Amino acid sequence: MGPFTSISGFPAWLDLLIAFIIGTGFGFALEQAGFSSSRKLVGMFYGYDTTVIKVFFTASIVALVGSQFLSYFGLLNLNLVFVNEYYVTAAIVGGVIMGAGFIMGGFCPGTGVSALSIGKIDALFYVLGGLTGAFLFAETYPLIQHLADNAYRGPVKINEVLGLTPGLFTLLLIAAAVIMFWLAELAEKKFARPDITNQI
C-alpha cells in the first residue's frame, strides 16, 4: 500500500533519486505545456491565453480523482499523504505578495526554473531574484515570525469545513472547472491578441 516511502527502512538515496525523477517529469510537463514562456503565463490575467487555468485545474483534478480511486482500492493510504497546514494570516498575506511577484516577474518558481533550462534570460533573472527573496526571508525571519505562525488551524481539509464527503466535493470542483474551461475558451476568443500568441 502506498505511499512507498513510508515503509520503514526505505533507503534515503532512493528517496532522493525518486525526487529527481519526479522533478524531471514535472519540468518536462511544464515545458511541454508552454509554461517556459512568461508571456504565455501572464496571458491568463489579460485574457489572450488561458493555458494556465486549463493546465492547473486539469492537473490538480486528475491527481485528486486518481488519489481517491487509489485510496478506495486500498492502494494508497491518504492519511499518510501530506496535507498543507493552514496558517490563516500567512496564507493570505503570502498569497498577495506572490500575486504581485507573479505579474511583475511573469513566472512562478517551478515554471521559472523550467524556462531557465531552455535558455530564457528573463527566467534567469527571475530565479536569481527568487534566491535573493529566499535569502531576505531567512535573514529577516525574526521580524516576520509572529505573522508567519499566526492563526494556526492545522491540516484542515476543504470538504470537512463544508461538511461534504471528499467525493461530492470533487464532483463540485470538477463541475466548476468545466465551466471555467468553457469561459476560458470564450475569453481567448474575445481578448485575442494574435500578435502575441504567434510569437510565444
Add this chain to the structure above:
Amino acid sequence: MNTRQKISVILLLLGLILAFLPLSGNYSFHGKPDKLLTEALYENTYFTADQVARFAITEDSTIQLIDLRSPEEFRSFSIPGAINIPYGEMLSKDLESFLNRENIRNIFYSNSDYNANYAFVIAKGLGFENNYVMKGGLNEWYRVVMNSEFSGDKITARENAIFETRTRARRLFTEMNSMPDSLKAKYRESKEIERKKLDGGCE
C-alpha cells in the same frame, strides 16, 4: 468533440462515480483544543465499574466496551463483550465502523484512567459521539466487582442489588476468561454477527 469537451465529460463521469462511492473520508481532528478539553472534563462521561458490571451481565446491546490494552493483555482476560482496540493503534486504524455506530455508546477502559481518557478525547476529536470512560479502569473493576465484600450486619435493598450484580459479574468474568482461546474467539464472533445485524441494512 474537441479535447476540452472530451476531458470535461471524462472528469465529470469520474466525479460522479466518486461522489457516490462509499468512501469513508479521511478524518482529521475537529474542534478546538480548549473546547474539547472543557467538554472532556465537564460532561457526564463516566460510568462506574458497577454500572459496567450491570451492562456486562445483561448483555446490554446499547453499549460497546472498548479495551485499550495490548492484544496479549486482552487475550489473557477482558470484560466479557469488549472489543480490543490497542491504544497505540487508535490513530492508524479506521475507527469509523467500530466507534461511529448509531445510538451505541462507546465505553473505553484500560488498566487505569490515563489511556481511557486520552482515547475519549481522540474519539471526540475525530467527531464520534456517545463516548464514555469506565472510571478507574480495570484496577477499579477488580477492587469493586471482583474483590469487594460486604461487611456489617444489615444490608439495604440497594446494597443488595449491587452485591448481586457484582457476584454475577464476577462469575461471568471468571467463566468467560477461563475459556480456552478457541471458545473465546467463537463467543466474540457470535457477538460480531449480532452487531452487524444491528448496524447493517442497505444504508
Add this chain to the structure above:
Amino acid sequence: MKNKYMNPYLAGTLLGLVLLSAMYIAGRGLGASGGLKYCVVSVVGALDKPHAERSTYYSKYFEGGQKPLTNWLTLEIFGVLAGGFISGAVSKRLTFKIEKSPKISNTRRLTLAFIGGMFFVYGAQLARGCTSGAALSGMAVLSVAGFVTMMAIFGSAYLFAWFFRKNWI
C-alpha cells in the same frame, strides 16, 4: 522549426499524473520554492557556518547533521531543470531569449523579473508554498491552505495586472 506546445488539457493530465505519482510513491505533493530555499540555506551554511547556527531560521535546517542540499525538494528542483531541458531539446525550443512586450526595454524587463522573483519567493516562504506546492498539490489533497493561497495569488495578480500591462501587451 518550432514545434507547437502540447494541448493544455493533455499537458494538464500529464502534470496531474506526475503529481499523483509523487503522492503515491513519496506521500507528498510537488514543490518549487522550497528547492530554491534549500539552495540558499546550503550556500549560507557553507559560507558562514556560525551565522547559520546562531539564527533561529537557519539552524533548524542543520540540526541532527542534516544537509539542506540532500533534501527532497532540492533534488526535485534539479530534476525540473533537467526535465525542462529535455523537453526543450525534444521540441526544438532551446534558444536564448528575453520575453517581453516590444514596448519596454530589456533592462526594464530583467529588473522587473528580478524584483518579481524576490517578491514571489518571499511570499512563498511566508505562505509555506507556491503555486506548485500549495495551490496545485494543496488542491489535490483538498487542503484549505492550498485553496486559500491559490485564491490569494490569482486574485492579487488580477488586481496588479493593470499596473504592469505595459510589460506584457
